[in-house]
Amino acid sequence: MTTRTLRIVLLLGLLLLFFGGSYTQARELQRPMPRPQTALVPTIYINQSFDSPNFPPANWATTIITATDTPEPEWTHVTSATRPTAQPHSGAGMAHFNSYSTSNGNAARLSTALTPTTTVLRASFWYYHSAIFPTSADTLLVQTSNDGQNYTTRASYPRYRATDGWTQYQLDLPFASVGQQFYLGFLGISDFGANLLIDDVVIQDTPPIEIFGTTSNQGCAGDTLLYPLSVRNNYPNSQTINLNLAPSAWPSSLPFNTLTIPAQSSRPITVSVRIPATAQPRTSDQTTLQLSNELVELNQAIVTNCSLGHWLDREDSLLAARYSAVVSADGALFQIGGQGPNNNSPALPNTLRYQPNTDSWQQRAPLPIATFGTDAATLNGEIYLVGGYRNGGSTTTGLISDLQIYSPTLDVWRSGPNLPTPLAYYQAAVLAGKLYIIGGSNGNNALASVWIFDPASQQWTAGPAMSTARAFASAGVVDNKLYMAGGTATISNQTALDTMEFYDPSLNVWLAAPNLPRRQMQGGDAQILDRFFVITTGYSMPVVASNSSLIFDQQTNEWSEVLLNSSRYGAEADSINDTVFVVGGRQFANNTFTMSSRNESFQICRFVLTTATPTPTNTHTATATVTNSPTNTPTAITSPTNTNTPTISPTPTNSQMPTATSSATISLTPTNSQTPTITTTPPSSTPTHSPTATLSQTPTTSATPPTNTPTATQPIGLRKVFLPLVGNQAR
Structure with a gap:
């Protein structure tokens, strides 16, 4: 090979090595990348319990909106309240608006700022309702703003209620702009009634996939219960969800195995659960509705109770x-x-x-x-x-x-x-x-x-x-x-x-x-x-x-x-x-x-x-001849031996003393290998449900014992279980 030919070969090898490596690298870049997994745990932007005496807390502000006279309306931190008498929902403090002391129409806003990373936010808070001053319409408004100046009212909550107590409220805010500052405000408006109290404010992302509807119910043995649920897709694009039910003792079923949900929309699904005819009251069974695709995996328990009615x-x-x-x-x-x-x-x-x-x-x-x-x-x-x-x-x-x-x-x-x-x-x-x-x-x-x-x-x-x-x-x-x-x-x-x-x-x-x-x-x-x-x-x-x-x-x-x-x-x-x-x-x-x-x-x-009201009945009886008369209310006590003789159990009524006769009708509970032994018991002046007989001789029975054992109808034993309150009310 000439020097010129060798040079050409080496040059071609270098070119092949260069372009081949570049092609390999390009193929690697073209491989499909795994889609990111979206966590179902939402981001929490605000979690404020107003426990610190430093008020307002960091990133919060108070603003007087209307003040016609003194004292001016204001939001403050308190560890306990009067008018109404209340303690914080949790922790050591709560936010307090002075409706009791400021004039009608006076108003002040407690607000906070955040920068969301989603287009949907969810706010929840606890609000104290009180029964005093029923004609005073003190009110709390929940408001939002994009600039901290111009607020839009999203919900209104009157202070008065016939029963004092904390109630949790929750609302979605689908108007936040991703990456831009966003304001949530609580506007207290006085009607010269009782003070307003709020506690435990939480603002977070809305979960990407949610299930709504009753997920616990009850019925009689033999009933088929339907659980009409709604699955919501909070993603900005359509999602196809795979559906499955985990194995359970009581039969359950789904109408279909996949569900396509458009962006930020909901679709219905009904789960069917049949309570077996043999199920006893106070028992229950659980199945799990499983939702999954490449982005999410969500499990929802469905509990079915066998009830008394x-x-x-x-x-x-x-x-x-x-x-x-x-x-x-x-x-x-x-x-x-x-x-x-x-x-x-x-x-x-x-x-x-x-x-x-x-x-x-x-x-x-x-x-x-x-x-x-x-x-x-x-x-x-x-x-x-x-x-x-x-x-x-x-x-x-x-x-x-x-x-x-x-x-x-x-x-x-x-x-x-x-x-x-x-x-x-x-x-x-x-x-x-x-x-x-x-x-x-x-x-x-x-x-x-x-x-x-x-x-x-x-x-x-x-x-x-x-x-x-x-x-x-x-x-x-x-x-x-x-x-x-x-x-x-x-x-x-x-x-x-x-x-x-x-x-x-x-x-x-x-x-x-x-x-x-x-x-x-x-x-x-x-x-x-x-x-x-x-x-x-x-x-x-x-x-x-x-x-x-x-x-x-x-x-x-x-x-x-x-x-x-x-x-x-x-x-x-x-x-x-x-x-x-x-x-x-x-x-x-x-x-x-x-x-x-x-x-x-x-x-x-x-x-x-x-x-509910069982009545025991015996299916076999025999008549025994007794050489003397019983003098009191009889009961036979048996001692088994290896012969095939029935057990004697006389059962008199409980309302009167028995009358002695020369022969007695004796209820038999036979077995295959037992002989009764009659023992004597001192007389009793009061009849009971378990009477006792005084017999001096063993009676001779004329009955041939059957080969089976008679049974009486008895109440079915019930498990000692309390079925908890079911429902989805947040109180």
């Missing part, structure tokens, strides 16, 4: 009111009196009758004395209504002690002997043919007193007082015992109780009973099957209005829960033929309280009905 909507009452008396009589339900449409309204004179067979309401003879805050009970076919308020308000004004008696068959009211003292917000019950008025309020204090009315003597007498003073409580008579649950021991600052006690008339004392699962007051009450004590709706701070019905099983001493279709308090309830109805009350929706005419009924599951 469920609530159904019925025909609404003709009247929207709270604190009515609701009572059943003559196969119908009656709603008597009440208050509406607001806190200061006078009592209503209505007597309304609901016929469950036609699902309809009718007007009946009005009350002679209109009243609210009463309870009613049916005694000897007539409805007894005692005391209550005639006027609105929470003082002793208009508090009465009158006894009003109604005949459902004649549609006539008449008067009876007055209660010895004016009362309201008590509980009424009938026990052993007498009317009991338990607890309540005298306008200033909750009471532990018990008054008993005897219709035969037409006299009131004092009964044994409860261990705890209770107003706004719930009462029920189950198994000849009078239960009193929840309520409040104070009137001025109503704090719900979670205790329960019962009155045993045979001992004439009050005894402790299992506590409620949580604090509860202003709920309705009823009983089912002489076994279940039901407390419907009510409220327990910080929950303002509840859709919970708590059910106490007297046989097992267990609580469980079944949710109504609406949230209410101040409603009343009673049962007709083992169906509970709850009527009226005060609803809370869209940050507004309204009087309700809602009527719902509780249907107990068929499974519970078939096992």
Whole structure:
């Protein structure tokens, strides 16, 4: 090879090496890069609890907007508050606007600045509502601004509410500009009422994928429950989401396996879960809805509970009111009196009758004395209504002690002997043919007193007082015992109780009973099957209005829960033929309280009905001949041996002493290899469910034992589990 040829070869090799390496590098750059994974944990820009006395905090400002006189409106830091009396929602401090001391219309803004990295922000905060000065419209406005000067109002929250307490609010702010400064303001406006309080302000990114809807529900064994959910895509572009359900014990299914959601839009999906027919009440199962694609992975638990029953909507009452008396009589339900449409309204004179067979309401003879805050009970076919308020308000004004008696068959009211003292917000019950008025309020204090009315003597007498003073409580008579649950021991600052006690008339004392699962007051009450004590709706701070019905099983001493279709308090309830109805009350929706005419009924599951009152029966009996007569109530005690002879178990009635005869009928519980041995027991003067026999000889039976063992119907054992409150209300 010549030198020239060698040079050419080397040059070509160098060129090939250079261009080949460049091509390889280009191919590497053209490989698809992995898409970045978006974390579901949002960025938190503001998390302020106002705990430091240095106020306003860093990146916050206060600005007086309107000041007509002194003192000027202002936002300050406080560790506790008066007018209203309140403590911080968390930590050592809270932000305070002086509505109480500054004039009507004066306003000041508390604001903060941030620079978001997303186009959607979510703000949440806790706001204190108070019941004092109900006519003063002190208001909090939530506002936003892009320049810190010109603000736009996004939401308005009145300060007044019938019940004091903290409420959490949340709103999305889809108007932030990425990378540009953004302002959030809280504008307090005084109406010379009570002060405004806020705490725990959080501003963060909105999660990229969200699931909305009820993810916990309950039904009877054999029911199929549907969970209508909504999946939202907060990304700026369309997303295709893969759907899957994790394995679960109870069958569950999806309508499809993929879901395409346009940018910043929502799409529905329904999950189906079937409760097996063999499931027992108070059991539950969980499946998990799994959403995923290249960007996200999100799991949502779905919990299904096997319940004692469920609530159904019925025909609404003709009247929207709270604190009515609701009572059943003559196969119908009656709603008597009440208050509406607001806190200061006078009592209503209505007597309304609901016929469950036609699902309809009718007007009946009005009350002679209109009243609210009463309870009613049916005694000897007539409805007894005692005391209550005639006027609105929470003082002793208009508090009465009158006894009003109604005949459902004649549609006539008449008067009876007055209660010895004016009362309201008590509980009424009938026990052993007498009317009991338990607890309540005298306008200033909750009471532990018990008054008993005897219709035969037409006299009131004092009964044994409860261990705890209770107003706004719930009462029920189950198994000849009078239960009193929840309520409040104070009137001025109503704090719900979670205790329960019962009155045993045979001992004439009050005894402790299992506590409620949580604090509860202003709920309705009823009983089912002489076994279940039901407390419907009510409220327990910080929950303002509840859709919970708590059910106490007297046989097992267990609580469980079944949710109504609406949230209410101040409603009343009673049962007709083992169906509970709850009527009226005060609803809370869209940050507004309204009087309700809602009527719902509780249907107990068929499974519970078939096992609530078991009656044991034996399938095999034999007759034995005895050489002497038993002298007392007999029971056989067996000692097994290796022969095939039945076990003898005589079972007399519990209401009278047995009569001795020359022959006895003996219930046999045979086995394959047992011989009974009869032992003697000293006579007993009181018959029991487990009687004892005195026999001097072993009887000779004429029965041939069968090869199988007879069984008796028994109640199915229930797990001691309380089903927690389900729902998505932030309170």
